[in-house]
Amino acid sequence: MPAGRAIATLFLTFVVASLLCSESLERIAQRQPYGTTRDIALAVTKPLHRVAHTFFLDRPRQWLADVTGNDRQPVANVLLPTATTATTVPAVTPTSQVATPTTAARRTPTPDAPLKVLMAGDSLIGNISQAVGLLVGDDPRVALKTDVQVGTGLSRPDVLDWGAELSYVLDKQDPDVVILSFGANDDQPLRDPSGAFLPLFSDGWAKEYARRVGAIVDLASDGGRRTVIWVGLAPERPDRLNQAKDTFNAAARDAAATRTDVHFVDLVPLFGDVGGGYTDTLTKPDGSVVVVRESDGVHLSHDGANLLAPTLWQSFAPEWHLA
Amino acid sequence: MLFPTIRFAIFFAIVLPVSWLLMPRPLRWRVFMVAASFVFYGAWNRNYTLLLAASIVGNQFFANLIHRARDDRGRQVRMAIAIAANVAVLGWFKYAGFLADTTSSALGWLGIHSRLPVPNVLLPIGISFFTFQALSYVIDVGRQRIKPVRFVDFAVYLSFFPHLVAGPIVRASEFLPQLRHRRDPRRVDAGLALWLLAAGLFKKVVVSSYLATAANRVFDFPHQHGGLDALVGVYAYAFQIYADFSGYTDMAIGLALLLGFRFPANFDAPYSATSLQDFWRRWHVTLSRWLRDYLYIGLGGNRGTKWRTYRNVMLTMLLGGLWHGAAWTFVCWGALHGGGLVIERWWRERRTARHPAGALVGVPAVEGAPAPYVGTPQFEIHGAAPARGGRVWVHRIATFHVVCLGWIFFRAATVHDAFTVIDRIVFHRGGGVDLRLVAVLGGLFAAQYVPADAVGRVQAAFSRWSIAAQAGALTSVLVAIDVLGPPGIAPFIYFQF
Numbered sequence: 001m002p003a004g005r006a007i008a009t010l011f012l013t014f015v016v017a018s019l020l021c022s023e024s025l026e027r028i029a030q031r032q033p034y035g036t037t038r039d040i041a042l043a044v045t046k047p048l049h050r051v052a053h054t055f056f057l058d059r060p061r062q063w064l065a066d067v068t069g070n071d072r073q074p075v076a077n078v079l080l081p082t083a084t085t086a087t088t089v090p091a092v093t094p095t096s097q098v099a100t101p102t103t104a105a106r107r108t109p110t111p112d113a114p115l116k117v118l119m120a121g122d123s124l125i126g127n128i129s130q131a132v133g134l135l136v137g138d139d140p141r142v143a144l145k146t147d148v149q150v151g152t153g154l155s156r157p158d159v160l161d162w163g164a165e166l167s168y169v170l171d172k173q174d175p176d177v178v179i180l181s182f183g184a185n186d187d188q189p190l191r192d193p194s195g196a197f198l199p200l201f202s203d204g205w206a207k208e209y210a211r212r213v214g215a216i217v218d219l220a221s222d223g224g225r226r227t228v229i230w231v232g233l234a235p236e237r238p239d240r241l242n243q244a245k246d247t248f249n250a251a252a253r254d255a256a257a258t259r260t261d262v263h264f265v266d267l268v269p270l271f272g273d274v275g276g277g278y279t280d281t282l283t284k285p286d287g288s289v290v291v292v293r294e295s296d297g298v299h300l301s302h303d304g305a306n307l308l309a310p311t312l313w314q315s316f317a318p319e320w321h322l323a
Numbered sequence: 324m325l326f327p328t329i330r331f332a333i334f335f336a337i338v339l340p341v342s343w344l345l346m347p348r349p350l351r352w353r354v355f356m357v358a359a360s361f362v363f364y365g366a367w368n369r370n371y372t373l374l375l376a377a378s379i380v381g382n383q384f385f386a387n388l389i390h391r392a393r394d395d396r397g398r399q400v401r402m403a404i405a406i407a408a409n410v411a412v413l414g415w416f417k418y419a420g421f422l423a424d425t426t427s428s429a430l431g432w433l434g435i436h437s438r439l440p441v442p443n444v445l446l447p448i449g450i451s452f453f454t455f456q457a458l459s460y461v462i463d464v465g466r467q468r469i470k471p472v473r474f475v476d477f478a479v480y481l482s483f484f485p486h487l488v489a490g491p492i493v494r495a496s497e498f499l500p501q502l503r504h505r506r507d508p509r510r511v512d513a514g515l516a517l518w519l520l521a522a523g524l525f526k527k528v529v530v531s532s533y534l535a536t537a538a539n540r541v542f543d544f545p546h547q548h549g550g551l552d553a554l555v556g557v558y559a560y561a562f563q564i565y566a567d568f569s570g571y572t573d574m575a576i577g578l579a580l581l582l583g584f585r586f587p588a589n590f591d592a593p594y595s596a597t598s599l600q601d602f603w604r605r606w607h608v609t610l611s612r613w614l615r616d617y618l619y620i621g622l623g624g625n626r627g628t629k630w631r632t633y634r635n636v637m638l639t640m641l642l643g644g645l646w647h648g649a650a651w652t653f654v655c656w657g658a659l660h661g662g663g664l665v666i667e668r669w670w671r672e673r674r675t676a677r678h679p680a681g682a683l684v685g686v687p688a689v690e691g692a693p694a695p696y697v698g699t700p701q702f703e704i705h706g707a708a709p710a711r712g713g714r715v716w717v718h719r720i721a722t723f724h725v726v727c728l729g730w731i732f733f734r735a736a737t738v739h740d741a742f743t744v745i746d747r748i749v750f751h752r753g754g755g756v757d758l759r760l761v762a763v764l765g766g767l768f769a770a771q772y773v774p775a776d777a778v779g780r781v782q783a784a785f786s787r788w789s790i791a792a793q794a795g796a797l798t799s800v801l802v803a804i805d806v807l808g809p810p811g812i813a814p815f816i817y818f819q820f
Contacts, residue, residue, distance in 0.1 A: 003513070009797070010336070144547055286436070
């Protein structure tokens with residue numbers, strides 16, 4: 001086949017597929033970081049989708065998605081309380097917005113009714129969840145599940161609405177303990193529920209982020225029915241993220257302070273150097289030196305996560321009568 | 324820039340027509356292709372392009388130096404320096420941290436607690452691949468198989484974006500002759516190329532991602548799974564890495580075909596192998612050929628006592644394991660394959676000694692045999708060997724499970740985790756199994772046995788369709804991928820190598 005024919009075939013494929021999948025393309029454009037690339041991408045994909053929709057060209061793909069049930073892009077009124085879409089997940093409504101102090105006794109897990117622990121968040125929770133798994137071992141009193149969504153966070157519900165995602169997972173698994181970790185991808189501007197653009201590090205940005213942390217925590221806690229552990233961010237090597245982590249940690253710390261069943265695990269004293277700054281390594285009590293961070297300077301290494309796991313365990317195990 | 328992204332589609336939509344428009348002007352075409360390849364590579368990290376440029380300049384310098392040597396000894400010495408320089412660069416970027424950690428651990432056992440300082444070095448994507456390709460060039464020049472080519476030709480070869488970051492490992496002696504002759508736009512095997520692109524994309528985006536969920540569950544929390552569940556998780560990983568890697572390779576080969584170049588095949592129904600030796604003729608074929616021709620033969624091959632041969636096999640596979648990653652899990656994986664190959668060889672020699680007519684399994688590959696090229700008349704994807712009685716199936720199932728045992732080490736985060744998974748499979752019963760997953764795995768295993776000529780006939784028929792029909796088929800595949808694939812692009816497993 002001549003090259004020209006191949007180019008023509010590819011071009012025709014590109015055009016037709018772009019029209020049929022225009023809704024996906026627009027979604028992909030929306031997920032880009034705020035900036036010129038996103039603006040250009042939306043400038044192309046939005047009209048494309050409008051044209052495709054007008055001529056019913058996006059229906060075949062939509063039909064296929066409905067049949068396979070594989071196009072879940074739900075939004076819940078958690079992170080963005082005024083959000084409306086065609087697909088709205090009814091958020092698992094907490095029984096109260098802020099848990100009143102309770103001394104509710106926790107049940108004692110057994111092999112027949114194990115403690116269900118959900119570890120959810122961005123990629124930071126990946127190694128951490130494995131370390132907790134290693135610590136728990138084959139203890140039949142504990143059942144672990146994860147929901148790791150790489151490249152997501154609380155700043156961009158248009159990428160993944162964690163309010164909807166968490167609602168769905170909580171409804172499906174009904175865990176007793178929820179361990180959350182966010183922030184690695186949140187050092188970026190955000191839009192508040194009214195759509196106003198809030199630049200990074202502005203007061204409005206910090207307040208809005210804190211509101212979202214509170215909303216997620218309340219969703220996970222369900223009025224104190226669940227124990228919620230929020231894993232803070234350790235000192236980070238990238239400067240912008242390191243600066244942003246202070247806001248994230250403060251928001252989580254404040255949320256935990258006003259809720260009895262929410263605990264904040266501060267990683268700064270655990271993984272920072274003497275001045276609370278970034279370090280790749282830690283010296284254990286026996287004198288051995290351990291590499292605790294991945295080469296990206298953000299994620300905990302497996303060894304680092306293994307050092308954290310006992311602290312996480314202690315943050316909820318006694319409450320649930322586990323040694 | 325990843326292949327299965329819109330950004331790459333836009334990039335290739337520009338590069339493809341411009342490449343053919345510039346084809347009548349060879350020098351301009353070469354400069355354009357090098358520039359495009361640097362744009363491709365620089366999309367990950369602009370600093371990487373400096374390393375690639377340095378590799379091109381350095382290895383071309385070495386090749387000329389080796390070629391100008393007056394005698395064999397001079398050539399050998401210069402070749403050794405070139406190899407050492409490449410290995411040192413690869414070692415620095417890839418293994419410095421591993422060596423520091425291993426040394427620190429060893430010192431720790433002796434009661435000396437310290438860590439060798441190692442600067443934070445980001446591993447450049449594809450460094451293992453293009454370093455091996457550069458080594459093939461300087462070694463082939465040193466062995467006088469080829470002469471050094473013009474700088475710009477070598478630059479095109481080493482930086483050529485379809486194979487730059489994840490192979491196949493195309494040797495200089497395979498690529499450069501194609502560069503010498505102007506590619507004929509009337510003879511582009513576009514039907515095969517488009518087929519490979521569509522199939523590769525589907526395998527990479529849909530199949531691999533689906534299986535990753537099942538595999539990750541088991542490997543992340545091995546203690547939480549019963550034996551059967553863990554075993555199915557390992558099977559899922561076996562096909563995940565196959566779909567991921569062969570999918571990417573298919574796309575690379577398809578892209579190269581559209582640009583007028585033929586790459587060697589990299590996979591040939593690997594899970595239908597009847598022995599480990601057969602497996603390595605079917606899995607990552609370009610790597611296994613490279614290891615055979617540049618490492619195993621360099622160590623002496625089978626020219627010596629049988630123990631020396633066993634040593635060479637073992638060393639080759641250990642280093643092959645280490646090539647995949649700077650971790651003891653990869654060393655274990657290599658050791659398992661090396662040990663298995665040694666045992667097969669010993670068994671084969673024993674059988675041959677007792678039955679001089681020859682063994683059923685494991686005829687040694689001809690050393691230095693040329694690679695089959697995708698799309699040429701000489702190319703034969705052998706597919707599964709015809710079944711000859713139940714014994715062949717015993718060999719196949721056994722080989723598949725030995726390979727899966729290796730994958731446990733390959734995938735596990737630590738050696739301890741690998742043994743935990745093995746422990747779960749061997750000593751713990753039960754565990755719920757997803758029947759849909761089992762059905763998918765069964766289908767994928769059966770697909771290994773689809774006759775190669777049947778696939779070839781479908782490909783040939785597709786090539787004869789009209790533009791509209793082909794575009795329709797490709798569009799259907801893209802829509803299916805869009806619907807069935809996960810949001811975002813899953814990382815490609817072999818990028819870390």
